[in-house]
Amino acid sequence: MAVGGRSATPEVIWARPERAGRGPRPAYSRADIAAAAVRIADADGLDAVSMRRVAAEIGCGTMSLYNYVPRKEDLYELMVDEVGGEYEFPEHPSGDWRADMLALAHQTRALMHRHPWLPGLMSPVYGFGPHVLRYLEYCLTCLDGLDAAQGTKLELVATVNGMVTTYVGNELATAERARSMPWSPEQENAARAAYLGREIATGKYPRVAQAFAQDSGPVDMDAVFDRMLGRVLDSFT
Amino acid sequence: MAVGGRSATPEVIWARPERAGRGPRPAYSRADIAAAAVRIADADGLDAVSMRRVAAEIGCGTMSLYNYVPRKEDLYELMVDEVGGEYEFPEHPSGDWRADMLALAHQTRALMHRHPWLPGLMSPVYGFGPHVLRYLEYCLTCLDGLDAAQGTKLELVATVNGMVTTYVGNELATAERARSMPWSPEQENAARAAYLGREIATGKYPRVAQAFAQDSGPVDMDAVFDRMLGRVLDSFT
DNA sequence: GCGCACTACGTACGCTGTACGTAACTAGGA
DNA sequence: TCCTAGTTACGTACAGCGTACGTAGTGCGC
CATH class of the missing domain: 1.10.10.60 (Homeodomain-like)
Known part of the structure; x- marks a missing residue:
């Protein structure tokens, strides 16, 4: 047999x-x-x-x-x-769910920077292994202080995680993409920027042009992350 | 040579x-x-x-x-x-950017339901082909009425698209996953639910248990989608 | 102690992306 | 006008993939 x-x-x-x-x-x-x-x-x-x-x-x-x-x-x-086991949870939530969720999101971001392939596995995989369950339980414990339906709490966790995954995924995309390519992320970015500049110069996309023109100088990814996350969290208040 | x-x-x-x-x-x-x-x-x-x-x-x-x-x-x-070419834009935005972005998100969701593989390509691909540029230009046109920095507008578009991608990706995950499997999405879901139920019954995850217990009955995915999206949009007001 | 469920592992199949070589073709420069 | 360099077309080949399947050997439950 x-x-x-x-x-x-x-x-x-x-x-x-x-x-x-x-x-x-x-x-x-x-x-x-x-x-x-x-x-x-x-x-x-x-x-x-x-x-x-x-x-x-x-x-x-x-x-x-x-x-x-x-x-x-x-x-x-x-x-x-496995990498979900790297989360470090305090003995007890602080009582401020907003701060706790923010701290968790920071942990998630750090985790993904340590394991750059993780964002790429967040969409196809939706398993509930022991570490993930432990994580989810802790999230919900943090949200004990939030006056909302259980379903809403799950939505909050899902929304925050989705946002973090998307954000860090974009952050890491170029670097991960270039891993098996014969050129550096900088070269890759330069090529894309050059094309985009040429396309914008045609005048067919005035608002895109304006948006990218203003966007000079290095961006503080940490600040952007906190700002976007803050907005999402506030929307549940 | x-x-x-x-x-x-x-x-x-x-x-x-x-x-x-x-x-x-x-x-x-x-x-x-x-x-x-x-x-x-x-x-x-x-x-x-x-x-x-x-x-x-x-x-x-x-x-x-x-x-x-x-x-x-x-x-x-x-x-x-290519599928970005399926967007249908009205001649002019309505003037209500919130409504316009909501309508766009609905189009995106419909697009992804028509092409279930699309969410899976949204993360690795970040190209700016002609249709995508056209889409982006229209988004920014809708946001003319929003009093915010250009960077914030781009953040809004990115956030909304990220949320839609994540949401619809989850919506379609089981079905797409089961495509090349010898069992149906229903069987797959049943197996996962059975496991989750068994795990929850151990009492190790009381809050997860509570959250999923209350979560009986069919969920109105359209309503959840609108609610989550509404929250995100409001956070930019 | 017998039998069976399990572990271990080699071989093989059909599939993938794509490097490379060759032949046919056509537009630009002389 | 002809020449030639660059392009299209395409077959062959290679290294690697996931995994079906067959065959030994091992040790627990009856």
């Missing part, structure tokens, strides 16, 4: 027991595998995370990995949850 | 002339190629969009496509801009 119990019904990886009843003791833990994948992605980008490469990193045959991770997508879920 | 002028310096696809001075007249237009890729993605998902498949769709050899599209990523830029 062949192979292990790879089911044809949808499975959530977190629902699988790490250790099955029968058979030899698994040689690696889920955390080992996740950590290996994260290490590879941090070092060489998300594209470098292949089943073969991860298997080699933890030191087993390629197909053995499928005993732990039935599909590649599940590996992504493991990775997201 | 060989091959055509594939440069090692970064190039923006839009900066390439469709017709080069020398050589035979190109057999296909950029729009032909973009339309073919969009057709494939609509029919069989984004993963089905391969250089081979697109080439076959327009009826040329695989490698001929590289004369038009130097990298696969550029194909994605073409696709995004």
Whole structure:
């Protein structure tokens, strides 16, 4: 009858027991595998995370990995949850939910700067691993002080996380994009700016021209981040 | 020496002339190629969009496509801009920027429902093709009535688009995810809900439990969309 | 202690993006 | 007008991917 119990019904990886009843003791833990994948992605980008490469990193045959991770997508879920373990929560929320959520968003941004592939996995993956659940529980604890329906609180968390993901994703896009390209992010940006300048000079887009003309000088990304986030949070007050 | 002028310096696809001075007249237009890729993605998902498949769709050899599209990523830029041409702008903005931006967001959402792969391309692609520039120009025209700095207007557009992308991306995630899976989105959702229920029952996440318990009954996605969007827009008033 | 579910892993298939070489073609400069 | 350089077209080939499948070997539950 062949192979292990790879089911044809949808499975959530977190629902699988790490250790099955029968058979030899698994040689690696889920955390080992996740950590290996994260290490590879941090070092060489998300594209470098292949089943073969991860298997080699933890030191087993390629197909053995499928005993732990039935599909590649599940590996992504493991990775997201793994770095979710890097959040540091204070013993108790401060009581000021706005400040607490802002601090959490700063942690998220820092996390994404440490793991630049993370924004790219936030959309396709929407798993609820243990770390993610822990994070969500803490968020809701912070929001105990907010007088709103449960649904609204979830909306708040989702909105803030969406905004942070989008923002940091854009922040990192050029750099991540250029990772496997033969040119630097600066060259890339220069080429795009040159094209945009030429296009704007045609006069077909006067307002775009005006908007980008005024936009000279370096932007303080931290300030912009706080301002946008502040607006979003205020909208829930 | 060989091959055509594939440069090692970064190039923006839009900066390439469709017709080069020398050589035979190109057999296909950029729009032909973009339309073919969009057709494939609509029919069989984004993963089905391969250089081979697109080439076959327009009826040329695989490698001929590289004369038009130097990298696969550029194909994605073409696709995004192509569907950007589906926006329908009124002759003049109404004068109520809030209403206009809301209407635009509704168009974006409809666009993404028509082309479910679009949210997945919004983060990696940040090109400024002709249709996108046209869209941006119209956005800024709507915001003529808003008393704010140019930078703030760009922030508004970016924030709204980010929110819409995130929201619709989540809306479509399950369906798109299940496209190449052997089970239905309903089965997938059921499996995830079952796992989540089991996890919540452990009592380790009381607030998550409470939030999801209260969340019974079907959600009106349109209403949630409008409410979240309204909040974001209000935050710029 | 038997049997079966599990782990481990090699091989193989069909697919991907794309480097490169070659042949046909055409517009610009002489 | 002809020449030639740059372009289009396209087949071949390579390295890599996810993963189906078959085959051993291992150790828990009955």
